[in-house]
Amino acid sequence: MIICGVDPGLTRCGVGIIEAGPSRRLSFIHVDVVRSDPHQPQDARLLTIFNGLCAHMDAYLPDVVSIERVFAQENRNTVLGTAQAAGLAMVAAAQRGIPVSLHTPTEAKLAVTGNGKADKAQVQTMVAKILSLNAPPSPPDAADSLALAICHALRPEGAIQGGEREGHLTAAQKQWVQALQKSGKRGVRRDM
Amino acid sequence: MIICGVDPGLTRCGVGIIEAGPSRRLSFIHVDVVRSDPHQPQDARLLTIFNGLCAHMDAYLPDVVSIERVFAQENRNTVLGTAQAAGLAMVAAAQRGIPVSLHTPTEAKLAVTGNGKADKAQVQTMVAKILSLNAPPSPPDAADSLALAICHALRPEGAIQGGEREGHLTAAQKQWVQALQKSGKRGVRRDM
Numbered sequence: 001m002i003i004c005g006v007d008p009g010l011t012r013c014g015v016g017i018i019e020a021g022p023s024r025r026l027s028f029i030h031v032d033v034v035r036s037d038p039h040q041p042q043d044a045r046l047l048t049i050f051n052g053l054c055a056h057m058d059a060y061l062p063d064v065v066s067i068e069r070v071f072a073q074e075n076r077n078t079v080l081g082t083a084q085a086a087g088l089a090m091v092a093a094a095q096r097g098i099p100v101s102l103h104t105p106t107e108a109k110l111a112v113t114g115n116g117k118a119d120k121a122q123v124q125t126m127v128a129k130i131l132s133l134n135a136p137p138s139p140p141d142a143a144d145s146l147a148l149a150i151c152h153a154l155r156p157e158g159a160i161q162g163g164e165r166e167g168h169l170t171a172a173q174k175q176w177v178q179a180l181q182k183s184g185k186r187g188v189r190r191d192m
Numbered sequence: 193m194i195i196c197g198v199d200p201g202l203t204r205c206g207v208g209i210i211e212a213g214p215s216r217r218l219s220f221i222h223v224d225v226v227r228s229d230p231h232q233p234q235d236a237r238l239l240t241i242f243n244g245l246c247a248h249m250d251a252y253l254p255d256v257v258s259i260e261r262v263f264a265q266e267n268r269n270t271v272l273g274t275a276q277a278a279g280l281a282m283v284a285a286a287q288r289g290i291p292v293s294l295h296t297p298t299e300a301k302l303a304v305t306g307n308g309k310a311d312k313a314q315v316q317t318m319v320a321k322i323l324s325l326n327a328p329p330s331p332p333d334a335a336d337s338l339a340l341a342i343c344h345a346l347r348p349e350g351a352i353q354g355g356e357r358e359g360h361l362t363a364a365q366k367q368w369v370q371a372l373q374k375s376g377k378r379g380v381r382r383d384m
Binding site: 041042043046047050076080084086087088090093094095100102 | 233234235236238239242262265269271272276277278279280282285286287292294
């Protein structure tokens with residue numbers, strides 16, 4: 001299964017592609033950051049991001065697109081552009097009939113580090129380790145997009161739905177299940 | 193000049209088309225509300241809104257698209273969907289090479305009623321009067337999209353850029369210029 005992770009942003013939008021094989025074996029395929037010029041009008045910037053996302057989906061034909069869930073209470077200066085970029089990723093996927101999965105930053109951090117409050121460097125290091133990369137992906141937007149793709153591949157809901165018992169989850173997955181249960185959520189909601 | 197006004201929203205997105213002729217004569221062409229089902233996943237809803245906006249632009253070939261400017265401090269429950277719908281309207285316009293103009297709700301209300309704090313009924317009544325409609329456009333999203341189109345047609349910046357002296361502005365336009373000057377803004381910014 002090919003998974004495309006999207007870390008949405010108007011200035012930098014991370015796009016990471018991985019393959020999830022049998023026994024949850026994950027392989028790195030591609031990572032990129034689609035950028036738009038802050039000096040351009042907003043409509044031109046959004047079109048640049050949309051075209052970049054469409055080009056990646058057409059090139060790598062993902063089976064699912066895993067996008068960061070955006071919350072209204074986030075940084076007021078950037079939240080609208082971030083929400084718009086996430087919306088464009090959803091439309092690009094929906095146009096192609098590709099299912100969309102939304103994951104919070106906490107879920108993505110839990111999935112790759114076992115710590116929902118991990119910092120950017122920890123996420124970069126663990127993404128590199130999980131995908132056997134020679135160096136941590138940079139900038140953080142690139143690492144975050146791969147973390148979102150990994151998060152979708154390793155989500156405990158998928159494991160349990162797939163017939164694996166919770167006793168067979170990794171330590172990080174068990175922590176994730178516990179953290180989700182604690183916060184009253186149990187897995188992935190598809191709509192905001 | 194054909195102007196397409198867009199009142200962005202994820203559940204209801206107003207689309208109003210008018211023609212601005214010589215001497216600022218305004219004619220009604222079309223109004224519609226593109227709707228998406230709140231029970232559908234968000235990606236499907238955004239695609240429905242995007243396809244509706246694209247269809248209207250392709251049918252009426254506007255020279256400019258006038259979209260409501262969205263602010264981060266608005267209603268937290270709906271602001272992200274509103275921002276995403278506004279982003280989709282910008283991308284639909286940019287894909288077609290149509291210029292985009294963003295106007296605040298206050299600017300639109302000032303343009304049609306002379307009062308930046310007018311209520312929805314006042315906007316509906318004045319939109320009907322300006323466009324010689326037999327009845328006020330309903331729902332409010334429809335009236336608001338027409339108000340945004342009218343706002344772009346009557347904007348005092350356009351009048352002054354077009355060589356008209358401020359003395360020739362209508363009473364509502366003069367109030368608008370004064371209100372914009374008071375708030376430190378002088379006309380239309382193209383980017384957010």
